[in-house]
Amino acid sequence: MRPSDLPQVRALRLFESMSDPSFAALMQASYLQTFPAQLDLIHEGESADFLYVVIEGCVELYARSNGREATMAMAHPVTTFILAAVLRDAVYLMSARTCTRSKLLLIPAQNVREALEGDDGFARAIIQELAGCYRGVVKEYKSLKLRTSVEQLANRLLRYRKERGDADGAFELPYDKKTLASLLGMTPENLSRSFNTLKPYGVEVNGSQVRLTDVKALEILAKPNTLIDERAN
Amino acid sequence: MRPSDLPQVRALRLFESMSDPSFAALMQASYLQTFPAQLDLIHEGESADFLYVVIEGCVELYARSNGREATMAMAHPVTTFILAAVLRDAVYLMSARTCTRSKLLLIPAQNVREALEGDDGFARAIIQELAGCYRGVVKEYKSLKLRTSVEQLANRLLRYRKERGDADGAFELPYDKKTLASLLGMTPENLSRSFNTLKPYGVEVNGSQVRLTDVKALEILAKPNTLIDERAN
């Protein structure tokens, strides 16, 4: 990989407390590669050969069973994915494909595990990262179990507005509606109907542009919950 | 806590690679206590003061939002629960109550974090434990997103039969049906109807006694999936 890409990787919370030699050794064995959109990266059931880090672009994590497919999560810069499989030397539980053209760092799983043995700072950083991922899934799981589709969509819109809304509070949907639907656990048709349901609550949709004109009303419907919707914690 | 209880705690994978002094210090500060059934232990949103270990009995982890309540998981001997909150020094994402009279070990969160700093063996054991918990939730999440209620129940029954079925393959449901329903993400009424739906597939239910007389047929319906239903991985 190119030396010019190292600093941004080094700055990741996961790597910042790592010793210089460990980091150098790890990067020595890694690949930084750009993939086109819609490319299958890994499949559930395969053994975990690499730890992935999203440097640029966006990766969809999805799974199949009982003849169905569902989006499990979206990985954005700068995060890792499938860390747990690598640490346990197990098979992937999810598949992954790029959404857009994406720059990814591939770190051989064996090297990650070796670095873990030799570098206690890295081990502690891994614990924090893992615990954070764990809590992330628990939140998704809670949301799915405790909210209706419309509530999930409403909360998701409120979150997007907070994270990336402009001065007016308008924002663009980060994925196409088909993907958003799958992420929220519904069909594209149902997502479309859910947007309609939310129209009386000040949700204006135009293609991928969204504007919330009555956040108060939407919040009453959505009942946002710190223990589900906050990125921190 | 009583010295006679130490060995079984020490034998936990989480603690076995810990140094003797670290373990002694940790236990020194801990409490081993027996709680009656249906007792609330912790509430979501509270700061994580203790790491819990189920020594005997059974603990239900549940969550509330949008005016609803759902069972998230059941903790059995011998497992920890709410480890991630303790490690991140964050608030609990789930509440917990005992199902039956239960013997629990309470380890002060601060001591866990200190032990982590000083004991690398413990840090590595934590990584494995956390990664395992993480993969556990992902499996639950997949199951909920990819399966219908009936399929979930069918797979759950197949799992119980494998785990605790007697010579005939008969077994007892581990929780009352209301709890089982909530765990599977459905109402008690719907669980009852799902059992009826499964009758033609050889599922005989008598109170809490279950016998599967046609595992092949049930498997065709359930489509069990190694990447969801296997305890290992």
Place this chain on the structure above:
DNA sequence: CGTAGATTTGACGGAGTTCAAGCCTAGTGG
């Protein structure tokens, strides 16, 4: 301007919830 793909809409059916009533069982008290 035309086409492919994405999105929306309509119609329908199936799955799941709610509410209400009935049943069954275990523990209680006579």
Place this chain on the structure above:
DNA sequence: CCACTAGGCTTGAACTCCGTCAAATCTACG
């Protein structure tokens, strides 16, 4: 030993939500 009652479980009916299929519409891009 036998009612009796409370709670858990089941059943029925009505309704809502959501998925499926098919068709219409929209949109981006060549």
